[in-house]
Amino acid sequence: MTVTGIGNDAVYANGYKNTRNVNGKANKAYGSAREYGNYLIQKYDCLRNTDYPVTISGSLLQKAAGDEKTAKWLEYNLALMPGCIEKEKAAVEARGAKIISCQCVINGYDSMTSYICTTDDPDGTFAKENAEKRAKEKKEAEEKKAEEKLAEKKQVERRAEQEEQEESRQSVFEARA
Template sequence: MKIAGLSDRYPVAGKELTQKKPNSVKEYSNYLTQKYGCLTRGPNSAVSVTGGLLKKAMADEKTGAWLERELAKAPDYIKAAQESAKAHGATLKSVTIEFGEEYSTMCTLTVTDGGGNDPEIDKWLERVKEKRAEQKEAEKRLEQEQKALEVQDGMHSMEIHGKDLEDLTKKFSGKLSEQTQFNPFGNFDARA
């Protein structure tokens, strides 16, 4: 008599792919720069975050969420400013956005006559867009890896041999007690 097809829908080993939380302002700044392409300066465009806001965002989850939300929108703000200038017969020549303490945002724009788009800002916006697409792809891959790991950890097969159902049950209980976690809702098929 043997038991086959044991499956547990929950991970046993508890493995999870996680990112290390930054310990310093410099690490947090590097993390944000990698995640948000807009923090990489262009010739005529820049988005920055003050050191005070970085410290506050590290300590306060709400501030960190606000900052990341605003950084994600920054290229859209610049594109909107560019389109607005163009609609009024002008050209946006340079733009700087600085996020500061107390949820403040300072924006400096240089606008000239001409009614077009500055090619340097267009190139910068395109690089930011590509970085955003790469980031989404990386997040998607990470999510797929986590799901694959959960499935791999959550499914187990074991073969137990015994002389009767009572013997099998004892051996099965022994094997389960060796696991680090036990799911009472797991299932198995008993075949004679």
């Protein structure tokens, strides 16, 4: 540990300010939210995890850097985060679904939000069945359309035959007369 400065009942070491509170216990206060954020990133895996990113709002980070109570609350919740995510995954998988993406945002003191996107078709069965059904319906519609065109063509041919027969009858009557 390198001491970088001493002043007003505080010892600055490694960029952090170690102070003594009323009870004589050591209290870490951080010079900036960035320093505190870097400390949290090194300490908690959930802040480095890409499967379920955890984001802390800048205002909360700034408050926690200077307020021990907020810092304790934040670190306590960051320690709980991996277990909470695992429980959520288990709950989603228990109903036969799969988590596509998950993100946790710690907005403020006592305020957290989780965004979880799931699918009820983890192996693609429903999507495959729906695609097959749509293809079958499309094929049936095309066949029906082709049958209608064929029927219409036959009807036109029958009319033409009837007109020919009528003309031949007319010519036979005219020839007799």
